[in-house]
Amino acid sequence: MKKVITFGTFDLFHIGHLNILRRAAALGNELIVGVSTDKLNLSKKNRAPIYCQNSRADIIQSLKFVDEVFFEESLEQKRQYILEHKADILVMGDDWEGRFDEFNDICEVIYLKRTPSISTTEIIEIIKE
Ligand code: C2G
Numbered sequence: 001m002k003k004v005i006t007f008g009t010f011d012l013f014h015i016g017h018l019n020i021l022r023r024a025a026a027l028g029n030e031l032i033v034g035v036s037t038d039k040l041n042l043s044k045k046n047r048a049p050i051y052c053q054n055s056r057a058d059i060i061q062s063l064k065f066v067d068e069v070f071f072e073e074s075l076e077q078k079r080q081y082i083l084e085h086k087a088d089i090l091v092m093g094d095d096w097e098g099r100f101d102e103f104n105d106i107c108e109v110i111y112l113k114r115t116p117s118i119s120t121t122e123i124i125e126i127i128k129e
Pocket of ligand 1 (some may be wrong): 007008020075093109
């Protein structure tokens with residue numbers, strides 16, 4: 001029984017988000033997703049997400065390969081989240097390559113290739129133009 005955990009904002013949910021969650025789920029038996037809160041997002045990216053945290057969490061929870069969703073309130077609590085959820089594998093996109101290697105002592109850390117040519121930021125830019 002392998003538990004996989006991943007984190008993200010998942011704002012303006014798109015195919016890149018779907019791909020990484022599906023691939024993360026395929027690495028284990030259970031997928032747990034930490035959705036960053038609006039407050040964390042504001043501090044991390046200097047802008048509020050387009051979709052509020054409840055909507056973002058709702059969308060993620062409704063995916064058939066997602067077993068559990070919780071709110072990620074702080075980047076500093078990642079170790080605690082991994083331990084609390086007894087995760088065996090931490091999955092992140094390769095834009096985070098190397099950034100979570102410190103958790104190798106409590107779980108396996110896997111970075112998956114990002115889906116090319118799509119991002120929330122780009123979608124916002126295209127809509128703005
Ligand atoms: N992603 C991807 N391909 C894309 C876009 C995103 O594989 N084209 C992945 C990212 O690498 C990340 C996940 O989708 O693993 C969520 O992306 P974001 O919503 O941008 O998440 P982020 O703001 O990076 O939050 O604690 C870490 C943060 O909460 C991660």
